[in-house]
Amino acid sequence: MGRKLDSTTKVKRGPGRKARKQKGAETELAKFLVNDDEPKKLSSRAKKRAIKRAQVSKVPKQEEKPKKGFSDENNKWLKPAQRKRKIEQSEEEEDSDSQWEEDDDDDEEGLVQQQMEEEDDDDEDMVDDYGAEEQDSDGEELLPIEKAARKQKKQTSLKPESDEEEDDDDDDEDDDEKGDLDEDDDEEEEEDDTVQANIDETEQFKLPGAADRAKEGLLPMDLQTIHQRIKDNVDVLSHFSEKREEGKERSEYISLLCSDLCTYYSYNEFLISKLMDLFPLSELVDFLEANEIQRPVTIRTNTLKTRRRDLAQALINRGVNLDPLGKWTKVGLVIYDSSVPIGATPEYLAGQYMLQGASSFLPVMALSPQEGESVLDMSAAPGGKTTYMAQLMRNTGMIVANDASADRLKSVVGNIHRLGVTNAVICNYDGRQFPKVMGGFDRVLLDAPCSGTGVISKDPGVKTGKDEADILRSAHLQKELLLSAIDSVNADSPTGGYLVYCTCSIMVEENEWVVDYALKKRNVKLVPTGLDFGKEGFTRFKERRFHPTLKLSRRFYPHSHNMDGFFVAKLKKLSNTVPTTPKETENEAESTNMQTAASSEQIQKPESKRQKPASTPEKSNMGKKQKLEKKKSDGPKKAKIAKLDGEASKKSEKPKKQKVKELNGDSTKEVGKEKKKGSQSEKKNKNKTKKLVNKNKKRMGKNRFRKLKSMLGKAK
Amino acid sequence: MRPLTDEETKTMFEKLSKYIGENIKLLIDRPDGTYCFRLHNDRVYYMSEKILKLATNISRDKLVSVGTCFGKFTKTQKFRLHITALDFLAPYAKFKVWVKPGSEQSFLYGNHITKSGLGRITENTAQYQGVVGFGVAAKTTQECRKVDPMSIVVFHQADIGEYIRSEDTLT
Numbered sequence: 088m089g090r091k092l093d094s095t096t097k098v099k100r101g102p103g104r105k106a107r108k109q110k111g112a113e114t115e116l117a118k119f120l121v122n123d124d125e126p127k128k129l130s131s132r133a134k135k136r137a138i139k140r141a142q143v144s145k146v147p148k149q150e151e152k153p154k155k156g157f158s159d160e161n162n163k164w165l166k167p168a169q170r171k172r173k174i175e176q177s178e179e180e181e182d183s184d185s186q187w188e189e190d191d192d193d194d195e196e197g198l199v200q201q202q203m204e205e206e207d208d209d210d211e212d213m214v215d216d217y218g219a220e221e222q223d224s225d226g227e228e229l230l231p232i233e234k235a236a237r238k239q240k241k242q243t244s245l246k247p248e249s250d251e252e253e254d255d256d257d258d259d260e261d262d263d264e265k266g267d268l269d270e271d272d273d274e275e276e277e278e279d280d281t282v283q284a285n286i287d288e289t290e291q292f293k294l295p296g297a298a299d300r301a302k303e304g305l306l307p308m309d310l311q312t313i314h315q316r317i318k319d320n321v322d323v324l325s326h327f328s329e330k331r332e333e334g335k336e337r338s339e340y341i342s343l344l345c346s347d348l349c350t351y352y353s354y355n356e357f358l359i360s361k362l363m364d365l366f367p368l369s370e371l372v373d374f375l376e377a378n379e380i381q382r383p384v385t386i387r388t389n390t391l392k393t394r395r396r397d398l399a400q401a402l403i404n405r406g407v408n409l410d411p412l413g414k415w416t417k418v419g420l421v422i423y424d425s426s427v428p429i430g431a432t433p434e435y436l437a438g439q440y441m442l443q444g445a446s447s448f449l450p451v452m453a454l455s456p457q458e459g460e461s462v463l464d465m466s467a468a469p470g471g472k473t474t475y476m477a478q479l480m481r482n483t484g485m486i487v488a489n490d491a492s493a494d495r496l497k498s499v500v501g502n503i504h505r506l507g508v509t510n511a512v513i514c515n516y517d518g519r520q521f522p523k524v525m526g527g528f529d530r531v532l533l534d535a536p537c538s539g540t541g542v543i544s545k546d547p548g549v550k551t552g553k554d555e556a557d558i559l560r561s562a563h564l565q566k567e568l569l570l571s572a573i574d575s576v577n578a579d580s581p582t583g584g585y586l587v588y589c590t591c592s593i594m595v596e597e598n599e600w601v602v603d604y605a606l607k608k609r610n611v612k613l614v615p616t617g618l619d620f621g622k623e624g625f626t627r628f629k630e631r632r633f634h635p636t637l638k639l640s641r642r643f644y645p646h647s648h649n650m651d652g653f654f655v656a657k658l659k660k661l662s663n664t665v666p667t668t669p670k671e672t673e674n675e676a677e678s679t680n681m682q683t684a685a686s687s688e689q690i691q692k693p694e695s696k697r698q699k700p701a702s703t704p705e706k707s708n709m710g711k712k713q714k715l716e717k718k719k720s721d722g723p724k725k726a727k728i729a730k731l732d733g734e735a736s737k738k739s740e741k742p743k744k745q746k747v748k749e750l751n752g753d754s755t756k757e758v759g760k761e762k763k764k765g766s767q768s769e770k771k772n773k774n775k776t777k778k779l780v781n782k783n784k785k786r787m788g789k790n791r792f793r794k795l796k797s798m799l800g801k802a803k
Numbered sequence: 804m805r806p807l808t809d810e811e812t813k814t815m816f817e818k819l820s821k822y823i824g825e826n827i828k829l830l831i832d833r834p835d836g837t838y839c840f841r842l843h844n845d846r847v848y849y850m851s852e853k854i855l856k857l858a859t860n861i862s863r864d865k866l867v868s869v870g871t872c873f874g875k876f877t878k879t880q881k882f883r884l885h886i887t888a889l890d891f892l893a894p895y896a897k898f899k900v901w902v903k904p905g906s907e908q909s910f911l912y913g914n915h916i917t918k919s920g921l922g923r924i925t926e927n928t929a930q931y932q933g934v935v936g937f938g939v940a941a942k943t944t945q946e947c948r949k950v951d952p953m954s955i956v957v958f959h960q961a962d963i964g965e966y967i968r969s970e971d972t973l974t
Contacts, residue, residue, distance in 0.1 A: 461857070483835075485854055493867070500868045504887035512854055513868040514861045525860045 313351045320344045321368045344368075348375065354550045358540070361558075364629060365593065370646065377646035378543040378550075384422040384429060385412055386440045387448065387471070389506050391478045393439040395420065401434055415620065416448055418478075438505040443471040446541075446643055446653040450532060450589040451475040453616040453657050457582050458483040460529035465518040465572055468495035470502035472534060477508040486511045487525065491518060519567050522574040529583030533572040535565040535601075537592035541652020544645060558596050565590070565601045573609045578660040586611070589655045593642065595628045598654040602640060603633040610661040613639045618655065621648065804843040804858065804866065814882045815840070815847060815874070822884075823892050830891060846875040847882075849891065 323330045324340055331337075341363070348359050352375045366374055386409075388395040395411070395418055402409060406426035412419030420440075422429055429435065430442055456462045456476045467473045467488035477486055488503070490496050493515050503511050516524055518533070538561050539549045569588055578584045588605075590597050602624075605611060613636040624640035626633050640656035807815065819827055831838055836851045843866060850858070850870025858869045871891070874884040 485857055487857065496867050500872075503868070504871060509849075509871055510851070510854060511868075511870070512858045512861065512866070515865045515867050516861075524862075524865075525857070 308350075310351060313347050317344060317347045317351060317372065320347065321372060324368055352379070352550070353547070355552075355554070357554045358550060361540075361594065365595070373646040374644060377644075377649075381544050382444065382645060382649060382651055385443060385445045386420050386422060386429065387443045387475060388418040388420065388440050389438055389474070389478055390418060391482060391507050392437065393434075398434060398439050401439075402432065405432055405434075407432075412445060415618070416445075416452070419445060419448055421445075436505070438507050441471055441474060441502065441506060443475070445650040446591065447471050447534075448475065449616075449618055449621075449641075449643070449653060450534060450587045450655050451479065453589075453618055453655050454530055454532050454585060454587040455617065456480050456484070456486075456530050460484045460580075460583055461527075462486045463521070463525075463528040463531045463572075463575055464488045465521065465531065465533045465568065465575075466490055466535060467513075468492060468499050470499035472532060473499065473511065474502055474506045474508055476532070477503075477506070477510060480510070482507075482509050484510060487528070488513045489516050489518060489521065491516070519571045521571050526575045527577040527580075528575050529577060529580040529585075531572045531576050531586045533568055533586065533588050535561075535568055535588065535590050535597075537561050537565065537590040537597050538594060539591060541591045541593045541643075541645070541654075543652075545651070558594055561592075562596045562601060565597055566604050569601055569605045570608060573605060573611055573658070573660060574665075576660045578610070578663045584660045585614075586658045586660065587616075587655065588658065589653065591651055591653055593644065593652040593654065595625055595631070598642070598656075599624050599626075599628065599633050599637050599640065600631065602637060602656045602658070605658070606634050606636075608666075610664060610666055611658045612636065612661060614657050614659045615639050616641050616655050616657045621655075624654070624656065804841050804848075804863065804869070807840055807842050807847065811842065811847075811876060811880070811882075812840070814876075814880065818874075818882045818884055819892070840873070841869065842876075843869065847873045849873050849888070 320340055320343060324337070324344065327337060327340075331340075345356065345359050345363065348354065348371075349356055354362075354375075362371060362374065388398050399409060399411075399420060402420075402425075407429065408423040408425065409420045410423065412421045434440060435442075451472050454462075454476070456479055458480050460480065461484055462476055462480070464473045464476065464486060468490040470488065473486060473488040480486070486508075488499055488511055490499060496513060496515055499513055503513065514524075538553050538558055539546055540553065543549050572586055572588070576584055576586050588602060592598065602613070606613070613634070616639065618641050621641035621643045623638040624633075624642055626635050626637045637656075640654065643650055643653040643655075645652055816827055819830075830849070833851075836853065838849060838851050839855060841848050841850065841855065843863075848869045848871065854870055858866060871887055872885055873888040873891075874882055876882055
C-alpha cells in the first residue's frame with residue numbers, strides 16, 4: 088500500500104492509540120489540506136468529468152491515464168466503508184472477481200501506483216477510523232491479494248487498452264471523489280464506472296483467452312462470481328455495440344455465457360444452446376431462475392362432488408392457506424401453505440379435489456368436451472385431465488382413458504374412482520394402435536409424452552439428461568401419436584371433431600414442428616384454443632417455416648405465467664379422408680402406383696367382379712382412403728373417377744403394362760399392409776365401391792375392358 | 804368381461820343387501836339408463852350399458868377398468884366390497900352410524916370404531932349389519948348401549964383412506 092510511504096503514517100505509529108488518534112486527526116486534517124492540493128488532479132478530473140458529462144457517450148476514457156495506478160487495493164480498503172454509503176455491491180464483486188482472476192497476473196509496480204496509494208491512504212484515513220491505520224500495518228496480510236490486484240491493474244493500465252485504465256481510473260475517481268465532490272456525481276459516474284468495469288471484467292475474462300479458461304477449469308470458481316459474470320455478460324450482449332470489447336466477437340461472449348450458464352444452473356450444453364435459441368437473453372435468465380424454484384401447488388375442485396366455495400371453506404377450516412387460482416378458471420385454487428398434508432385431507436379422500444398443475448387445466452379447457460360426447464384421452468396417466476373432462480361432461484357420455492404404461496394406469500383407476508367418475512373406460516394400449524381398436528370419437532386429447540423441458544422445476548434431471556437424440560425420438564413418437572389421434576376423431580361428429588395436442592415441453596421440435604407435420608399429412612386445421620393468455624406459437628424458428636396458423640397455438644412459460652412450461656394446440660378435423668397421394672414422402676412416386684394397383688387387386692378380390700384396369704385406379708383411391716378412415720367423401724372420388732376415366736382412355740397400353748408388372752412384382756407387401764389396414768373399413772366400404780364400380784363399369788364400356796384384359800394377358 | 808353368473812350374483816347381492824337392503828333394484832334401473840354389473844379379472848364393475856358397448860371393443864388383456872369397480876371376488880368366491888362403491892351405496896344405506904370427528908379420523912386410518920367415538924346409531928341395527936362407511940356393526944343397537952366405551956362397535960371394512968393406503972390394489 089502506498090500508505091507505507093507516507094511519513095505521516097509512520098509518525099502516527101508512535102505511542103498510544105489515543106495519541107495516534109489525535110495525531111491521526113491532525114494528520115487527517117492535514118491530509119484534507121493535502122487533498123485540497125491533490126484535487127488538482129481531482130479538479131482536473133473534475134474537469135474531465137465535466138467534459139464527460141457534457142459528452143453523451145462513454146468515450147472519454149483516455150483522459151484518466153494519470154490516475155492509472157489507483158489500485159484496487161484502495162478500493163478494497165475504502166469501499167467497504169464507503170460503499171456502505173453507496174450500494175454498488177457489484178463493484179465489490181468486481182473487486183473480488185478481480186482478486187480471483189487477477190491473481191495470476193503481473194508483477195509490476197509503478198510509481199504511479201505509489202502515488203495513487205498515497206492518495207488512497209489519505210482517503211482511508213479520511214473515511215476509516217483508526218482501524219485504518221492499523222490496517223495499514225496489518226494490511227500486509229491482505230496486501231498480497233491487493234498486490235496481485237494492483238499488479239494486474241498496473242498491467243492492464245499499462246496496456247494500451249484504454250478501457251481498463253478507464254475502469255481503474257474510474258474506481259480511483261470514486262475513491263478520490265468521495266471525500267470531496269458531490270456524491271451524486273460520484274454515483275452517476277460510479278454507475279458508469281460499474282458499467283465500464285463490467286466490460287472490464289468481461290474483457291479481462293477473455294484477455295488471457297484459453298489459458299484463463301483452463302485455469303478456471305482447474306480452480307472451481309465460486310458461484311457468486313459466475314453469477315455476476317453472467318449478469319455482466321448479458322448486459323454487454325444486450326448493448327453490444329456500445330459495450331463490446333474491441334476485437335472480441337459476439338460469439339465469444341455467447342460461448343462464455345453458455346458455459347457459465349451451464350455451470351451455474353447445472354445444465355448440459357445442448358439444452359442451454361437450445362434455450363438460447365428459444366429465448367432472448369433477458370428472458371433466458373428469468374427462465375432459468377424460474378426453473379430453480381417450484382411452481383405453487385394448485386388443486387382443482389371436483390364439481391361432481393362439491394363447489395369451489397365450499398371446498399375452500401372446508402380447507403381453510405383445516406388450516407390451509409389458499410386463493411382462487413385466477414380469472415381464467417372457476418375450479419382452480421392455489422395453495423400457499425398448509426398445516427395438513429394437502430394430499431391426505433379427508434376432503435381429498437372424499438374426492439372433492441385433485442392435485443393438479445395449473446398448466447394441466449389448459450388443454451381440457453381448450454378441448455371443452457360437451458355432455459354426451461365420446462372422448463378419448465390417449466395418454467391419460469395420472470388421470471387429472473381425464474377426471475376434469477369427466478366433470479365437465481357431468482359424468483355423461485363416455486371417456487376412454489388410455490395409457491401405454493400399465494403401472495401408471497393404476498393411478499388413473501384410483502383417481503377415477505376417488506373422484507366419482509362413472510363414465511370412464513380405462514385401457515392399456517399403445518396410443519398408436521388406437522384407430523384400429525376404436526375410432527369415431529367426438530373429441531380427442533393427446534397429452535403426448537415429451538422431453539419435459541417445461542417441467543424442469545419438478546424434475547431437475549432433465550437439465551442434464553436430455554440431448555438431441557432424445558428430443559428427436561420424442562418428436563417422432565409424438566408425430567405418430569398425433570396422426571393416430573387425428574385418425575381416431577370423427578370429422579363428421581355433430582358436436583365435435585376436435586383434437587387437442589399438448590405437451591409439457593417448450594422445444595419447437597416437439598411442438599410446432601409436430602403440429603405442422605400433422606397439418607401436412609391430414610385434413611385438419613388449427614383453430615383458436617379459447618385460451619386468451621399465453622404466448623403465441625412460433626410460425627418460424629431458425630431455418631424452419633411453419634404454417635401461419637401455428638400462431639393460434641399457445642405457449643406457456645414458468646417465468647412469465649408462473650405455471651409449468653406448456654404448449655397447447657387445438658385442431659379441427661375437416662374430413663375423414665386421408666390425403667395420401669400428393670403429400671407422401673420417400674417412396675411415394677412408385678409406391679403410390681403400387682399401392683393403387685395393390686389396393687385395386689385387393690378390392691377386386693373381395694368384390695370378385697369383372698375388372699377394368701381403368702377402374703382400378705378408382706378403386707385404388709378408394710382403397711387408400713379406406714386405410715384408416717371409415718367414411719368417404721363421394722364428391723372428390725367421383726371427380727377422381729372421372730379423371731381416371733379420361734386418363735385411362737388416353738393412356739397407352741404400355742404404362743398399364745408397367746403398372747401391371749409392378750403389381751405382380753412388388754405389390755405383395757403393399758397388399759398385405761393394405762389388407763390389414765383396410766380390413767375394417769373395407770367391409771363397410773365394399774358396398775359403396777361396388778355401387779361406384781357398377782356405375783363406372785357402365786361408363787367404361789366393354790371394349791376397353793377387353794383391351795386391358797388382353798394387355799394383362801400379354802404382360803403375364 | 805362377462806356377465807356375472809347366478810352364483811356370483813347371489814353372493815354379491817347378499818353382501819350388498821347387508822348395506823342397502825332391498826334397494827338393489829335402484830342400482831340397476833336408474834333414470835339415466837340401465838346399469839349392469841360385469842365381471843372382469845375377478846372384479847365386479849358397475850357401468851351403464853352405453854359404456855358396456857364401447858368397452859367390448861377393447862381386448863380383454865388391455866382392459867383395465869370400466870365404470871366403477873364395486874368389489875372383487877376372492878379365490879374362495881367370497882365377495883369383498885370396495886370403498887369405490889361408496890358413492891352408489893351411500894344414498895341407499897339402511898344403517899348409519901354417526902361418529903365423532905376424532906373417531907372419524909381414526910376410522911380413516913383403518914381402525915375400528917369404539918363406542919367412545921359413537922354419536923348416534925340407527926335404531927335396530929342388527930349385529931353384523933353392514934354400515935356404510937364401511938363397517939360392520941359389531942353389536943346390536945341395544946348392546947351398544949350397554950357395553951363399555953372401549954369396546955369395538957363397528958368393524959372397519961373399508962374407508963376412503965384406502966385410496967391412499969392401497970392404491971395399487973384398487974386396480
